Amino acid sequence: MSTEDNNWQESFSVRMQNIDNQSKKKRRMSVEDMEWLDLYSVDIESIDDQHKEIVSLINVLHDAMRSQTVDNRLLTDLVDQLSNYTQYHFAYEEMFFLKYKYAGGETHKKLHRDFIHKINSFKKDLSVELSYEISSFLKTWLVDHIIGTDKKYVKFLKAHGVT
Numbered sequence: 001m002s003t004e005d006n007n008w009q010e011s012f013s014v015r016m017q018n019i020d021n022q023s024k025k026k027r028r029m030s031v032e033d034m035e036w037l038d039l040y041s042v043d044i045e046s047i048d049d050q051h052k053e054i055v056s057l058i059n060v061l062h063d064a065m066r067s068q069t070v071d072n073r074l075l076t077d078l079v080d081q082l083s084n085y086t087q088y089h090f091a092y093e094e095m096f097f098l099k100y101k102y103a104g105g106e107t108h109k110k111l112h113r114d115f116i117h118k119i120n121s122f123k124k125d126l127s128v129e130l131s132y133e134i135s136s137f138l139k140t141w142l143v144d145h146i147i148g149t150d151k152k153y154v155k156f157l158k159a160h161g162v163t
């Protein structure tokens with residue numbers, strides 16, 4: 001290969017690298033925090049508080065994703081934290097299903113299990129790139145689950161005095 005070819009190839013790869021870095025930077029900047037909206041409220045304070053905590057853990061993950069120094073180890077720790085807290089929250093809801101024999105309990109529990117399974121599969125090969133996918137999955141899942149599934153137990157749990 002001639003020196004000219006080599007030079008051309010080098011400058012081409014530098015240009016590509018720059019474009020790649022710019023698009024990575026843009027993606028970092030575009031991670032939007034999740035905002036708590038009143039419409040997510042299930043009107044049971046203990047459960048709203050736990051849902052809010054999950055939102056804030058998602059935002060901690062977002063902060064890390066935006067930082068230039070984030071590494072896979074830190075991301076794994078944060079996803080672990082999120083997964084552990086979410087499991088604690090699921091156990092809290094499921095305790096009431098069992099205690100008061102909630103009819104929709106089994107279907108609801110299966111959705112919780114599927115979620116944990118999905119998070120664990122993400123964790124197997126976590127990377128900064130993959131964290132964008134995780135983040136959008138988490139946001140969508142949480143909102144859909146609260147509105148579409150958690151809200152179904154509200155009347156039932158309130159009738160049993162859960163606050």
Ligand SMILES: [Fe+2]
Binds near residue numbers: 051089093146150
């Ligand atoms: Fe929930």
Ligand SMILES: [Fe+2]
Binds near residue numbers: 090108112145149150
């Ligand atoms: Fe739930």
